[in-house]
Amino acid sequence: MDLSYGAEYEQYRGEVAAFLKANWPLEGDEAGLSHAEQALVFRKRAIEAGFLARSIPKAYGGSEQPADALRGQIIREEFGKAHAPGDARGIGTMMLVPTLLDRGEEWQKQKWVGPTVLGETTWCQGYSEPGSGSDLASLKTRGELVGDGWVINGQKIWTSGAHRADYMFCLVRTEPEAQKHAGISYLLIDMKQPGIDVRPLKMMTGTSEFNEVFLNDVKTPKDWIVGKRGEGWLVSRTTLKHERNSIGDASATEALFKGLLDLARRSKRGGQPAIEDPAVRQRLGEIEGYMLSHKYSGYRQLSAQLKGENPGLIATMNKLNSTNIAHRIAKLALDLLGDDGMLDPQGQGALMGMAPKGAPGWLSQYMSSLGVAIAGGTANIQRNVIGERGLGLPRDMAVQRSK
Numbered sequence: 080m081d082l083s084y085g086a087e088y089e090q091y092r093g094e095v096a097a098f099l100k101a102n103w104p105l106e107g108d109e110a111g112l113s114h115a116e117q118a119l120v121f122r123k124r125a126i127e128a129g130f131l132a133r134s135i136p137k138a139y140g141g142s143e144q145p146a147d148a149l150r151g152q153i154i155r156e157e158f159g160k161a162h163a164p165g166d167a168r169g170i171g172t173m174m175l176v177p178t179l180l181d182r183g184e185e186w187q188k189q190k191w192v193g194p195t196v197l198g199e200t201t202w203c204q205g206y207s208e209p210g211s212g213s214d215l216a217s218l219k220t221r222g223e224l225v226g227d228g229w230v231i232n233g234q235k236i237w238t239s240g241a242h243r244a245d246y247m248f249c250l251v252r253t254e255p256e257a258q259k260h261a262g263i264s265y266l267l268i269d270m271k272q273p274g275i276d277v278r279p280l281k282m283m284t285g286t287s288e289f290n291e292v293f294l295n296d297v298k299t300p301k302d303w304i305v306g307k308r309g310e311g312w313l314v315s316r317t318t319l320k321h322e323r324n325s326i327g328d329a330s331a332t333e334a335l336f337k338g339l340l341d342l343a344r345r346s347k348r349g350g351q352p353a354i355e356d357p358a359v360r361q362r363l364g365e366i367e368g369y370m371l372s373h374k375y376s377g378y379r380q381l382s383a384q385l386k387g388e389n390p391g392l393i394a395t396m397n398k399l400n401s402t403n404i405a406h407r408i409a410k411l412a413l414d415l416l417g418d419d420g421m422l423d424p425q426g427q428g429a430l431m432g433m434a435p436k437g438a439p440g441w442l443s444q445y446m447s448s449l450g451v452a453i454a455g456g457t458a459n460i461q462r463n464v465i466g467e468r469g470l471g472l473p474r475d476m477a478v479q480r481s482k
């Protein structure tokens with residue numbers, strides 16, 4: 080099995096590395112800009128050079144490159160090594176932009192895609208409600224068309240970044256008479272208006288990254304709807320088709336594992352480096368096995384994409400695997416840290432392909448690993464999807480009952 084990318088791609092890797100050498104980190108006056116400003120300057124250059132926003136048409140602020148999963152992967156690898164800003168992360172670029180490109184009106188694409196891709200405009204995702212998480216289609220927030228606009232009332236919960244977001248893309252029940260899934264519309268809402276009450280929820284890390292959002296007679300224009308009335312469920316699913324340039328990337332997991340090995344070398348067990356302890360070695364070996372299978376499963380996803388095939392459930396499996404492995408790594412790290420692992424959690428844990436620094440960072444990483452396994456559909460729900468669609472098992476009884 081030859082896992083190298085081949086001469087043409089290695090030459091491309093050289094071009095990416097040369098661009099990074101010339102453009103990151105910023106120099107001169109630009110080096111004094113804030114981190115967000117530097118990222119903006121750099122992203123504009125990287126888009127112009129064809130390295131970022133590759134699947135986005137030029138008309139909407141992207142670099143419009145032919146779909147090539149391998150080039151996308153090389154860019155991610157090289158940008159990661161240089162700690163350079165990649166495509167603006169966040170729910171807006173990952174979920175709203177692909178949805179608008181697929182289902183949005185021309186004016187919606189012109190207005191929102193470019194600034195979102197650059198990270199200038201930020202979004203939050205208003206899907207979950209109290210009582211409607213895994214069973215999302217049971218959501219109750221109502222939207223009524225009054226004159227030339229929608230009036231929205233209800234409550235969203237676990238809304239990440241709502242306290243910073245400029246807009247929310249939101250699932251709202253607009254056809255109360257219709258069947259569960261058919262009664263939902265996909266609306267866009269300006270977050271800076273009266274009637275929106277954002278209340279931060281404190282997480283166990285001590286930070287407040289998600290919120291409750293109360294919507295009381297909130298207004299949005301009639302045409303700030305993506306797709307038609309009652310098509311919101313379908314619209315929210317289209318995002319999944321747009322993963323052509325992404326793969327189940329194992330590099331973040333590998334970076335975490337390297338950090339764990341480093342910790343095992345530095346920590347002591349009975350006066351010896353912990354990495355010499357057979358019980359620790361056994362757990363490390365087990366994690367490394369999972370990690371390597373995740374990495375090769377990522378290559379399977381990549382190969383399928385290169386052949387123009389739909390990677391299907393491999394992507395779901397990779398997400399499930401990466402959250403499981405990240406949790407195992409953080410758990411072993413806490414065991415190695417002993418009492419130090421009880422220090423106040425700090426920061427975000429792993430960032431930009433680097434393992435956490437110090438005991439508080441590992442504790443934060445451990446706590447976040449629990450949340451990541453829930454966000455975007457819980458691990459159990461993903462197992463259901465793999466079982467039902469991949470293995471052909473009968474549908475979940477609870478889902479059948481709720482229809």
Ligand SMILES: Cc1cc2nc3c(=O)[nH]c(=O)nc-3n(C[C@H](O)[C@H](O)[C@H](O)COP(=O)(O)OP(=O)(O)OC[C@H]3O[C@@H](n4cnc5c(N)ncnc54)[C@H](O)[C@@H]3O)c2cc1C
Pocket residue numbers: 203204205206207208210211212213214236237238239240289450451453454455456457458459460463475477478
């Ligand atoms: C860090 C984080 C960020 C989030 N950000 C956002 C956001 O920005 N916007 C947003 O809309 N939502 C967000 N969420 C919410 C997330 O999508 C929901 O928490 C998730 O879908 C689960 O819903 P729930 O919390 O209501 O749990 P429930 O659906 O009540 O599930 C509770 C437990 O029951 C299990 N379960 C439920 N149904 C089944 C079933 N049919 N079969 C097997 N097991 C089942 C689940 O796996 C889980 O263990 C975020 C969550 C987290 C943790």
